[in-house]
Amino acid sequence: MKKFAAGLLLGLLSAASVLAQNAKDNPKCEANPVFNRFAGEVMASCERARFKALELWRFKTANNPKSGAEAFNVEGEYWYYFNDINKDAQGRHPGKLEVARNFENAVRQAKGELLYVNDKQVTYRLHKGNDVFWGEAGCGRGGDDCSAIMHKIVRVAGMEQSVVVSAEQIAKAMGDEGKVVFYGIYFDTDKATLKAESAPTLA
16 A cells, blocks of 8 residues: 555656646747747746836946946836746756856857856847847846746837927927927937837927
8 A cells, every 4th residue: 555655646746747847838928039948948927018127237347257246227128037947857957057158158159248247147238130139137046056047138229209299389499498309219329210219209
């Protein structure tokens, strides 16, 4: 009877392990716009925003860890992921340093800029097509072993300006001050081409 109970328990544990390994993605989460998945990564929790500010860290002097770190903000379209990592065939999670180095190497291969690096995560800036992405990636949960990956990503973009001044307000400002200041007009980087986000203000 004891052998049967032990066998049953082992079978249940094995079944639970298989279920965990075959965990499905959260259907509300869309693909990461910057990175492919880490081995065993399962989309668990995510957040999206059309426009949000993200605080990141960078070395005070580029590529110099001894210079200390400082916080800075970027704004734009926002993605956040907190994804579980399944154990491998030997029942192990990756180490947090392994995760960080994977992202560090991926940024280098994409010819991106590493702004901040430690043994758990990296902060980066890189181009994909015409888009510029800033973000943070690395181990989100665990000690030396890492059981979840965290991403915070911003695609730099101007906020869509929905609130604009009326023709009467423009005329009054011209009469009172001789000028009008418009906000919400955006150009492509280093170009005179107006971006689509400028349309409401121009109209």
